[in-house]
């Protein structure tokens with residue numbers, strides 16, 4: 001039977017479901033009208049042909065072409081990085097972590113557009129389902145590719161699937177996404193600089209807030225038929241999934257992107273919710289100030305960190321992001337504008353964090369600032385047994401005064417580097433390491449070296465330390481551009497990194513999102529430090545993903561969704577698991593089963609799951625993990641039931657993506 005799939009998603013889903021994937025056999029001509037032609041590369045016997053499931057997908061404007069008897073149509077837009085990652089992770093699952101890629105090859109990938117915010121990746125695909133799994137795949141001898149920046153068509157001899165994959169990965173790094181990211185960054189920093197210089201933001205703030213209030217009034221006037229959410233598109237957010245619920249809800253546009261005021265006397269900064277961490281450190285650091293906690297990815301927003309949560313290597317001292325916030329300004333369900341703080345309205349103040357925008361719209365936040373220093377003196381302590389990892393990590397995390405920063409990276413179940421740091425205004429000669437420079441190795445690979453070299457220390461410029469995980473997105477960029485840490489690449493093209501998450505997301509299709517969701521784990525599990533050893537062993541058994549991020553944080557017993565079980569504050573640790581799970585040969589990773597198992601474990605040890613990650617909990621299970629007492633009270637009191645969805649309805653798996 002020959003099947004023609006016109007939906008690219010099905011093409012990719014098929015990749016997942018089949019046992020073997022044979023090379024896409026295609027040659028294409030990219031003509032001006034962007035028709036794509038497809039022809040079969042090698043002939044096979046009639047019997048085998050009958051078994052074929054033939055997929056051809058054509059990107060661009062829904063055109064239909066018929067050529068060589070094959071019918072194919074419409075849109076195969078697919079973030080190229082996603083495709084690579086997919087291929088990589090898929091082959092890992094099929095053949096073990098370092099599995100051979102022979103049976104999973106993509107032969108033709110086309111990037112035909114280089115417009116600023118768009119990359120169109122076209123691929124023609126043909127896959128073969130061998131009913132009898134034993135049957136061998138036949139390698140394809142040549143393939144062709146055409147990438148926007150490389151004009152013309154290059155014919156490259158097919159050497160090995162791995163090289164084939166690498167070649168495609170190279171094309172991804174030179175696609176226009178990188179330059180678009182850079183232009184976008186330059187625009188943002190320029191705009192921010194002008195706004196700060198002109199001091200125009202505070203004057204405009206009231207006017208912009210009124211605009212939010214007017215939209216809430218308009219929602220009320222419209223009969224309040226569906227609840228509200230912000231209009232921020234899903235591709236702009238720092239999560240793997242895209243919120244599906246936004247399509248059904250009343251979207252309120254919140255265009256609040258500026259730093260409003262720095263008060264040196266009170267040691268606070270007042271910011272609008274879409275201010276990012278990168279924007280804040282760029283503004284505050286030159287003035288000699290910094291936030292006590294700077295969540296490490298440049299594009300995280302204050303709104304997202306207040307409504308979700310934020311954690312970083314100073315959290316053992318300062319707690320979570322909400323614990324450095326002094327007050328919130330919110331537009332409520334009735335359209336009124338309120339400001340709440342511990343003193344003025346403690347119930348609302350404590351209920352807001354983790355509420356994910358379901359109590360009101362945040363229009364400004366006042367956050368504490370502390371004096372900054374020029375450098376971080378960072379010590380690296382390699383440890384070589386799990387017991388020592390736990391011991392050293394706990395010991396260092398409890399030294400709140402000596403250690404301004406504490407963080408651990410586990411490279412295996414019994415090997416880790418624990419880092420401790422302090423702020424410093426001076427630097428010893430020969431000890432400076434400007435890790436943020438474009439040609440420097442990715443931070444986690446630099447850290448790993450200390451396992452062999454033994455303990456050491458160095459000085460890192462403060463802002464470069466804060467954003468140390470931005471360039472490799474922890475280690476996630478390794479899956480997207482595996483050669484990104486290669487020394488030649490770094491010197492030549494490293495300045496184009498990191499890829500902008502929003503641009504990666506906007507160029508990604510549902511299909512690739514699905515592939516990520518099914519072959520990847522991204523979870524931050526917040527567990528009491530007393531359960532750290534048990535947790536590491538549990539995650540090791542479940543997924544064996546390394547490196548693992550260990551970040552200690554102090555959890556005070558404040559009211560609200562997240563607090564320790566006992567009366568006292570407690571030391572917790574964020575165990576960050578990001579990567580492709582290791583699956584025994586021949587087995588398929590089951591994201592739902594594994595994630596649910598991990599979630600059950602976390603709940604059992606009185607831990608929490610960060611809300612940006614996929615949650616497979618039922619509503620009852622979710623309500624058991626998070627204390628809803630104050631939240632429910634505030635939802636009733638502020639008449640939120642019709643105005644905003646319940647937090648569970650925003651964070652559960654069904655509400656996201658697809």
Ligand SMILES: NC(=O)C1=CN([C@@H]2O[C@H](COP(=O)(O)OP(=O)(O)OC[C@H]3O[C@@H](n4cnc5c(N)ncnc54)[C@H](OP(=O)(O)O)[C@@H]3O)[C@@H](O)[C@H]2O)C=CC1
Nearest residue numbers: 229230237238273295301303304307308309310311357362
């Ligand atoms: N180191 C760290 O701590 C890291 C944290 N994260 C997580 O990433 C998320 C932040 O990502 P980011 O892209 O900045 O935020 P998002 O846009 O993803 O926002 C997260 C939630 O906050 C709500 N929200 C955001 N702004 C407002 C507002 N002004 N008023 C009301 N609700 C609002 C959103 O509501 P709506 O759905 O209506 O848009 C959404 O539900 C957080 O959840 C954080 O925990 C991720 C990486 C690192």
Ligand SMILES: CC(C)=CCC[C@@H](C)[C@H]1CC[C@@]2(C)C3=C(CC[C@]12C)[C@@]1(C)CC[C@H](O)C(C)(C)[C@@H]1CC3
Nearest residue numbers: 082238239240473474476501504505508522524578
């Ligand atoms: C609490 C802490 C420190 C969390 C760190 C979380 C990061 C590792 C996450 C946040 C956003 C994130 C989910 C993301 C991705 C990887 C992991 C990230 C960076 C990527 C880049 C993976 C590739 C995907 O195709 C896509 C581009 C959609 C996402 C975007 C968000």
